[in-house]
Amino acid sequence: MNKHIANAQFLLRLALGIGFILPVLDRIGLIGAPGSNGVAWGNWSNFVDYTHSLVPYLSRSLAEVAGWTATILEAVFGVLLIIGYKTKWAAFGSFGLTLIFAVSMFFFSNYRAPFSYSVFVVSFSSLLLAGLPYHKWSLD
Numbered sequence: 001m002n003k004h005i006a007n008a009q010f011l012l013r014l015a016l017g018i019g020f021i022l023p024v025l026d027r028i029g030l031i032g033a034p035g036s037n038g039v040a041w042g043n044w045s046n047f048v049d050y051t052h053s054l055v056p057y058l059s060r061s062l063a064e065v066a067g068w069t070a071t072i073l074e075a076v077f078g079v080l081l082i083i084g085y086k087t088k089w090a091a092f093g094s095f096g097l098t099l100i101f102a103v104s105m106f107f108f109s110n111y112r113a114p115f116s117y118s119v120f121v122v123s124f125s126s127l128l129l130a131g132l133p134y135h136k137w138s139l140d
Contacts, residue, residue, distance in 0.1 A: 051063045
């Protein structure tokens with residue numbers, strides 16, 4: 001594998017993985033209190049409210065289930081991408097999950113939101129990572 005591609009895939013894995021872990025920490029309150037600088041949600045309730053805004057066709061209780069599902073998947077994908085284990089599986093999962101986020105944001109938030117927050121970029125970067133034949137500096 002070309003040295004630049006090897007380095008780029010490693011850095012992309014780290015960026016995607018950390019990009020999944022930090023929001024998980026935010027929504028369970030470990031980044032800071034709601035309203036603090038750099039905090040999007042600050043607690044689970046605020047995150048479920050946001051999730052419900054992206055899936056308004058679900059009841060709040062089902063939106064909470066969707067939030068838990070997304071949170072667990074983000075944590076799993078984040079850790080797997082950081083350590084480089086089951087990288088193709090984690091990258092394909094990351095692609096699917098973030099594509100769902102992006103489409104939901106596009107239709108139920110603001111058509112600019114998934115572009116402003118680079119959700120489509122994250123999604124398609126995950127797809128690109130999944131398509132690489134080899135992942136240097138990984139446990140795979």
